[in-house]
Amino acid sequence: MTLKKEDYPIRVQYDWEMGEFFPKEKMVQRKVSDLAMMFHDQAAVKAAVTDSDPLVYEIFYYGFKTSKSDMALGTTRIQPGKVGDEYYMTKGHFHEAEDQPEIYFCVKGEGYLLMETRDGEFEAHEWTAGTISHIPPMWAHRVVNTGKGPLVFVASYHLSAGHDYGQIEAGGFLKRVVERDGKAVLVLNEARK
Ligand code: PAN
Ligand code: ZN
Numbered sequence: 339m340t341l342k343k344e345d346y347p348i349r350v351q352y353d354w355e356m357g358e359f360f361p362k363e364k365m366v367q368r369k370v371s372d373l374a375m376m377f378h379d380q381a382a383v384k385a386a387v388t389d390s391d392p393l394v395y396e397i398f399y400y401g402f403k404t405s406k407s408d409m410a411l412g413t414t415r416i417q418p419g420k421v422g423d424e425y426y427m428t429k430g431h432f433h434e435a436e437d438q439p440e441i442y443f444c445v446k447g448e449g450y451l452l453m454e455t456r457d458g459e460f461e462a463h464e465w466t467a468g469t470i471s472h473i474p475p476m477w478a479h480r481v482v483n484t485g486k487g488p489l490v491f492v493a494s495y496h497l498s499a500g501h502d503y504g505q506i507e508a509g510g511f512l513k514r515v516v517e518r519d520g521k522a523v524l525v526l527n528e529a530r531k
């Protein structure tokens with residue numbers, strides 16, 4: 339069988355210091371304004387956006403597409419910070435394809451991976467550098483940075499998984515991660531009651 343050009347093995351190189359790999363195909367940045375509806379303190383959102391609209395996180399992607407498969411690699415770097423008392427976090431999403439899981443590998447920093455199903459099951463994994471979480475199909479996922487420095491994680495999934503942000507944009511996760519007396523705690527999300 340003659341292999342096509344895309345069917346040969348390729349590699350990328352991970353830079354542990356930067357929390358990025360090279361080469362990368364695409365980079366997306368999300369600022370406070372892109373996540374405005376995700377934070378519960380809307381006055382703090384408005385103040386942050388009016389002030390400097392800070393960067394919350396960046397995602398770098400590489401798609402490994404062959405004639406028979408579609409693996410994707412992503413690395414996400416979440417800056418330290420809060421909007422009001424709520425820590426910086428990813429938007430969070432379900433996969434469009436209901437049979438698609440994902441692996442997240444925390445390479446730097448500390449925080450939480452929040453996961454929930456459409457039926458209201460909720461799980462949180464506390465993360466430090468080195469934690470690897472398997473996100474089963476049908477579980478929405480969001481990462482929260484509760485540390486003083488950047489939180490970086492690598493994600494591996496199929497491109498065909500797709501991203502469904504709708505439910506999370508509308509109501510958020512069942513719990514939020516906020517600072518209370520200098521500590522990160524999980525509290526119920528009032529908007530979901
Ligand atoms: C990740 C996420 C990435 C950013 O690659 O897309 O961490 O999070 P949001 O997509 O929720 O903004 C992934 O889970 N892909 O499936
Ligand atoms: Zn995902």
